[in-house]
Amino acid sequence: MPNDSDDPSRTGSSSCRADPGQEGMGRRELLKAGMGTMAALATLAGVTAPLLSLRDGPSLDEFLQRHYTQLTPEMMEKILARIEHEIAFRYGVKTSVRDYKPIPDVEFAYALNLNRCNGSRRCVYACMKENNIPLDHPEQAYIRVVELDNDSLDLEEGNVLYNHDQVPQEGKYYIPIQCQQCRKPPCTKVCPVQATWTEPDGVTVIDYNWCIGCRYCMAACPYEARRFNWSRPKFEPEQINPDMGYLSNRIRPRGVVEKCHFCLHRTRQGKNPACAEACPTGARVFGNIRDPKGKINFILKNKRVYILKADAKTIPRFYYFFDR
Amino acid sequence: MLRDYIVFLARAFVLSFSGSRLFYAWMALLTVVAAIGGHVFCRQLVDGLELTGMTDQISWGVYIANFTFLVGLAAAAVMLVIPAYIYRNQDMHDVVLFGELLAIAAIIMCLLFVTVDLGRPDRFWHMTPYLGKFNFPSSMLAWDVVVLLGYLLVNVHICGYLLYMKYLGRKATPLFYMPFIIISIAWAVSIHTVTAFLYVGLVGRPFWNTAIVAPRFLGSAFTAGPGILIIAFQIIRYYMGYQISDRAIHTLRNIVTASLLINLFLLSCETYKEFYAASSHSSSARYLFFGLEHLGHYYGKLVPWIWTAVLMQLAAGIILIIPPVARKIVFLNIACVLANIGIWIEKGMGMVVPGFVPTPQGTVVEYAPTWSETLICLGIWAFGLLLFSWMLHLAVPIMMGKFSFRDRVGVATEAESKAYAA
Ligand code: SF4
Numbered sequence: 001m002p003n004d005s006d007d008p009s010r011t012g013s014s015s016c017r018a019d020p021g022q023e024g025m026g027r028r029e030l031l032k033a034g035m036g037t038m039a040a041l042a043t044l045a046g047v048t049a050p051l052l053s054l055r056d057g058p059s060l061d062e063f064l065q066r067h068y069t070q071l072t073p074e075m076m077e078k079i080l081a082r083i084e085h086e087i088a089f090r091y092g093v094k095t096s097v098r099d100y101k102p103i104p105d106v107e108f109a110y111a112l113n114l115n116r117c118n119g120s121r122r123c124v125y126a127c128m129k130e131n132n133i134p135l136d137h138p139e140q141a142y143i144r145v146v147e148l149d150n151d152s153l154d155l156e157e158g159n160v161l162y163n164h165d166q167v168p169q170e171g172k173y174y175i176p177i178q179c180q181q182c183r184k185p186p187c188t189k190v191c192p193v194q195a196t197w198t199e200p201d202g203v204t205v206i207d208y209n210w211c212i213g214c215r216y217c218m219a220a221c222p223y224e225a226r227r228f229n230w231s232r233p234k235f236e237p238e239q240i241n242p243d244m245g246y247l248s249n250r251i252r253p254r255g256v257v258e259k260c261h262f263c264l265h266r267t268r269q270g271k272n273p274a275c276a277e278a279c280p281t282g283a284r285v286f287g288n289i290r291d292p293k294g295k296i297n298f299i300l301k302n303k304r305v306y307i308l309k310a311d312a313k314t315i316p317r318f319y320y321f322f323d324r
Numbered sequence: 325m326l327r328d329y330i331v332f333l334a335r336a337f338v339l340s341f342s343g344s345r346l347f348y349a350w351m352a353l354l355t356v357v358a359a360i361g362g363h364v365f366c367r368q369l370v371d372g373l374e375l376t377g378m379t380d381q382i383s384w385g386v387y388i389a390n391f392t393f394l395v396g397l398a399a400a401a402v403m404l405v406i407p408a409y410i411y412r413n414q415d416m417h418d419v420v421l422f423g424e425l426l427a428i429a430a431i432i433m434c435l436l437f438v439t440v441d442l443g444r445p446d447r448f449w450h451m452t453p454y455l456g457k458f459n460f461p462s463s464m465l466a467w468d469v470v471v472l473l474g475y476l477l478v479n480v481h482i483c484g485y486l487l488y489m490k491y492l493g494r495k496a497t498p499l500f501y502m503p504f505i506i507i508s509i510a511w512a513v514s515i516h517t518v519t520a521f522l523y524v525g526l527v528g529r530p531f532w533n534t535a536i537v538a539p540r541f542l543g544s545a546f547t548a549g550p551g552i553l554i555i556a557f558q559i560i561r562y563y564m565g566y567q568i569s570d571r572a573i574h575t576l577r578n579i580v581t582a583s584l585l586i587n588l589f590l591l592s593c594e595t596y597k598e599f600y601a602a603s604s605h606s607s608s609a610r611y612l613f614f615g616l617e618h619l620g621h622y623y624g625k626l627v628p629w630i631w632t633a634v635l636m637q638l639a640a641g642i643i644l645i646i647p648p649v650a651r652k653i654v655f656l657n658i659a660c661v662l663a664n665i666g667i668w669i670e671k672g673m674g675m676v677v678p679g680f681v682p683t684p685q686g687t688v689v690e691y692a693p694t695w696s697e698t699l700i701c702l703g704i705w706a707f708g709l710l711l712f713s714w715m716l717h718l719a720v721p722i723m724m725g726k727f728s729f730r731d732r733v734g735v736a737t738e739a740e741s742k743a744y745a746a
Contacts, residue, residue, distance in 0.1 A: 033341045043355065047362035054370045058446055067450075067457045139380060144685060155686030156607060159619055177685055186527055192465040193450040194457045210457070212450055213373075213443015216465050218383040222528025224684040228383060228443065231374035254372045255443025309684075312527045 056090070056232055056254060067194065068207040068247070079209075080246065087251055091235055095242040097250050100268040102201035108262050108317065109202070109289035110276075111299045112176065115323040116283035119167040119174035121145055126278030127178075130263060131249040132241055134233045142227070142260035143178040143275060178275075179204065179225035179260035180308060180316035187217035187226065196257070202289075202317050203262050205247040211256040218257060222312045226259045262286075289317065328729065332491060336718050339727060343717060346563070354710040361703010364696045365440055373443055375696045381689040382680040384441070386697055389672030390704070391437040393548070395519045396541060396671065398430035398475065400549020402512035403579050409505045415572035421486065421723065422560065423553055424479050425715045427512075431476040433708035438469075440700055464522040471515045478508045483719075491722050492729045516541045523679065531608035531679045536594055543587035544667045550576040550583070551660035558653070564720045577656055581644040584663055588641055591634075591670070611688070612678040618688040623681070625690045630674050636666035 061082060065071075071079070080097045087095050124143045127133070133140050146158035150171050158175070168174065185204050188196050195211040198204045218226045232254040244250035245265030252258050263273035267286070271277075276284040287296040296319075299305065303321040343351075368375050378385045404423035408416035439445050450456035451469055460466040482504050489496040520538035527533060554576050561568045598609035610616060613631075615624020640663035644650045650659065682688045693701070721727035 029338045029342055033338055036341045043359045047359050048366050050363065050366040050370050063446060070457075146685060154604065155684075156604060156618075156682055158686045160685060160687055161619075190463050190465065190525070192459050192463045192469065193447075194459045195450070210447070210450060211444065212447045214438075214441070214465060215383040215443070216463070216522075218380070219679070220526050220528065222684050224381070227380050228373070230376075230378070231372045253444075257443075309528075314527070 059086075062209065065209050067210050076246075083246070083250060087240075091237060091240060091251070093237045093240045093242060095240070095244055095250075097244040097246060098265070099246040100248070100265050102199050102203075103268055104200075105290055106288045107200075107202040107290045108181070108267060109287065109296045109319065110181070110262070110273075110317065111285040111287075111296055111303075111305070111319040111321055113281075113283040113285070113323060114173060114175065114320050116281040117145075117174045117176060117279075118281055118283075119145055119147060119162070119169075119172070120280060122278045122280055123176060123275035123284065126274040127260070129239075130241055130266075130274035132233070132235070132239075132244070132251050134235060135239060136234070140227050142225070142258075143176050144224075145174050145176045147172050147174055175308075175320065176275075177223055177225070177308065178318070179262075180223050180314065180318040181260075181262060182314035182316050184314050186220040186222065186312075186314060190216045190220045192216065199247075199264075201264075201268070203264050204259075205261055205264070206257055206259065207247065208250070208252050208256045208258065213255040213257065215257065222309050222314060226257050228257050229254050328492070329488075332488065332729070335727070339718060339721070340714060347717070351710065351713065354706045354713065357706035358703050358710055361700050361706065364699045364703065368440070368696060368700065369445070375694060377692050377694045377697060379689060379691070381683045381687065382677060382691040384676050384680070385691055386673060386693040386701055387437050387441040389676045390701055391434050391441070392519060392541075392675060393668050393672045394430045394434045394437065394708075395472070395516055396545030396667075397549050397552065398427040398434065398472075399512040399516040399542070399545045400553075401427035401479070402509050403546050403550050403576075403583075404553070405505060405509055405512070407575065409502070410509075413575065415569050415575060419553075419557060419568055419572050421483060421719060422556065422716070423549075424483050424508075425719060426549070426553065426556070426712060428476065428479050428483065429708045429712040429715070431472055431479070432711060433704055434472055435476075436704045436707065437701075440704070464518060464525055467518045468515075468522055471511065471518050475508070475511050475515050478504050478511060482508065483715075487719055487722050490725075491727065513542065516545055523675070528684050529608075529679045530605035532675075534594070534597075536590055540587065540590045540594070541671065543583055543590055544671050546583035547580055547587055548664050548667045550579045551664050554580070554660050555657060558657070560716060560720065564716065566720050566724060573653075573656075574651070577644070577650060580660065580663065581641075581650070584637065584641050584644060587667070588637060591637075607682050608678040611681045612674060616682065616688050618682070621688075623688045623690050625692060626674065626677060629669050633666040633669035633674060636662040637670070640666065 059082070061078075065079060066075070076099050080099060083097045084095055087093060087097075124138075124141050124145065127143050128135060128138075128141050131142065133142070144160045145162075146155055146160050147162040147169070148155075148158045150173055152158075155175075162169075181198075181202055181204055183198075183202075185198060188194075188198060188204060191211075192214060193210060193212055196204060196206045196217055213228070215228055218228060229252050233251060235251070240251070241249060243265065245261075245268075248261045248263065248265045263271075263275075267273055272286050276286045285295050285299060287294045289296050289300075291297065299321055300319065303323065305319045305321045307316050307319060376385060376387075401423040404416055404420045407413040408420035439448065442448065451458055451466070453460070458466055460470065482501050485501055486496055517538045520541045523529070523532035524534065524537050554573055557568045557573055557576075560566050595609065595613070598606045602610075607616065611623065612626050615622055615627050617623075640659040643655050643659040643662075649655045677691050681690070718727070
């Protein structure tokens with residue numbers, strides 16, 4: 001911080017050293033400034049050197065892509081083709097990426113029977129396979145199963161890392177937790193760029209091409225449902241599920257957030273989500289809550305239903321219930 | 325007019341590169357550290373945020389911690405602005421500009437810390453209104469970007485205008501800066517309040533979801549900022565020969581003392597609530613102060629840190645409330661350093677990390693920054709210091725009348741000045 005003024009021999013004229021009017025001085029200063037600039041350029045080159053090995057940077061089209069809600073069908077066509085091409089290029093797999101739209105008059109909801117759930121984590125594995133979550137990143141799975149003692153409802157006493165030869169364990173019960181598809185989602189409210197929103201059929205989705213990766217939504221979620229792509233996912237070609245949805249299970253880029261989307265590429269075609277399909281005990285019931293005669297409404301009317309963290313008033317579309 | 329301004333810029337550019345050996349050494353050191361940080365950041369761009377210690381459970385770390393601290397530093401300029409412009413305190417008037425320059429540097433560091441924390445910095449433009457999709461007014465992060473940029477502009481304008489007028493030897497027209505001063509006062513409070521609301525507004529994180537966060541942030545900001553300025557003033561006085569009265573320093577001392585006591589009081593209010601009425605919502609505070617037992621393991625990485633922070637602030641408080649001791653510049657400096665480190669820990673890592681522990685699903689995970697995170701942080705700090713030093717290097721000669729329009733011998737032609745600028 002010190003300048004030359006602390007040097008008594010130089011005071012006085014020192015402030016004029018930068019003066020363009022003084023020939024000799026000026027040249028020396030100019031030389032110095034020039035050398036400074038050179039040094040700055042050299043430093044800049046050193047600083048940015050790692051960028052030369054950037055392999056998964058965005059293409060210009062990707063960089064300029066608009067928000068999901070501003071895309072025309074023609075733009076979407078092109079984007080889907082581009083994504084298919086990128087996946088083929090990076091992973092050597094031929095895939096079909098489609099933009100599945102919500103079905104009118106359908107609102108999805110989930111109900112999970114806690115008496116039946118046996119903690120086998122089949123739903124977790126099915127989800128990872130369906131949704132292209134790398135198998136070497138089990139923590140990335142959208143569903144986590146919490147093991148609790150029969151006498152406790154306190155998640156802080158639970159164990160998500162249990163590892164037994166036999167499930168269910170004596171005296172334990174299991175709560176699988178995934179995105180609760182809230183009617184008042186705290187995550188969409190906080191996103192600075194509206195990269196995540198709730199669709200008309202009740203599914204909160206993320207535009208992986210719009211998310212800036214600030215992770216504010218992860219901090220906001222009271223259910224710990226969101227995951228971040230800390231690195232670029234790695235796959236063997238045969239591990240990839242080639243039926244992909246733009247807002248759901250396509251391979252996510254690095255640096256964005258993802259989470260459970262009720263398998264909308266399946267459910268919007270009338271299928272069950274992969275987790276419901278895989279559950280060996282029939283604990284998972286998926287359906288349309290707007291259908292008064294549907295399974296979900298039957299459970300809501302006839303069972304003892306409870307929701308997770310009711311005090312957060314997020315009003316989930318995910319219900320837990322007991323048979324007895 | 326325009327020509328004078330171009331000449332001014334050219335001369336300022338040349339002046340930036342002239343100085344004593346010590347000046348060069350200092351700037352070179354900062355440049356090296358900043359360049360290392362920049363290099364590591366470029367690596368992070370290539371490899372992703374997996375280079376950091378953050379996880380899905382603890383998804384914000386030391387970047388956001390530093391960001392929070394620095395917003396406070398920026399807001400603290402207001403503690404000089406109010407006495408200088410509203411109460412027309414002459415001592416403060418002589419130094420208020422330094423506070424504003426510090427605010428500029430701090431805001432730029434804040435923006436850098438946010439940028440390095442993003443998973444996709446290439447998509448930053450999504451936040452620009454109209455072009456992107458700015459979630460205003462719903463998202464507090466959107467608010468934060470608005471208030472930070474606004475505060476930056478206001479301060480750049482005030483400093484730039486006042487300094488340029490001083491350079492020209494003209495009297496500044498109050499109409500051109502007083503309204504902005506008034507705005508900047510309210511704005512300074514708003515930047516830190518909005519940053520607090522960023523945390524407060526999250527239902528799922530009881531540790532943050534408490535109304536006291538904003539007042540605590542302001543209390544700690546008004547301790548840390550003036551504390552740093554007390555030290556900066558002595559450096560400016562010693563190395564740059566700019567006269568700063570002891571009275572200015574002691575006015576700041578009073579501000580630091582009052583703010584520190586308020587901060588400690590608010591901290592004790594918070595700890596009382598967390599521990600006397602201990603509910604499951606207190607787990608984060610227990611983790612912070614005593615560590616947590618989970619599935620047979622003990623987790624307590626933050627415990628030594630927070631106690632260090634508390635003890636440092638208490639020690640600073642004790643020094644400051646004994647006037648004969650506090651008036652001795654050595655002790656005052658010790659108190660300022662202690663208070664600043666204490667606050668940096670308390671409202672940085674001590675604020676951000678426990679909010680994530682235990683996680684909403686009840687697991688306990690710990691966080692520690694990696695080397696690359698640390699180097700990037702150091703790089704940004706060095707860059708901020710570099711910026712602040714550079715601004716002082718230009719501003720101080722202007723304020724002392726040593727770098728001014730009048731002392732140009734002969735008048736540089738347009739072409740000449742262009743050559744300088746290039
Ligand atoms: S991480 Fe992405 S989706 Fe989440 S708040 Fe940030 S920009 Fe929005």
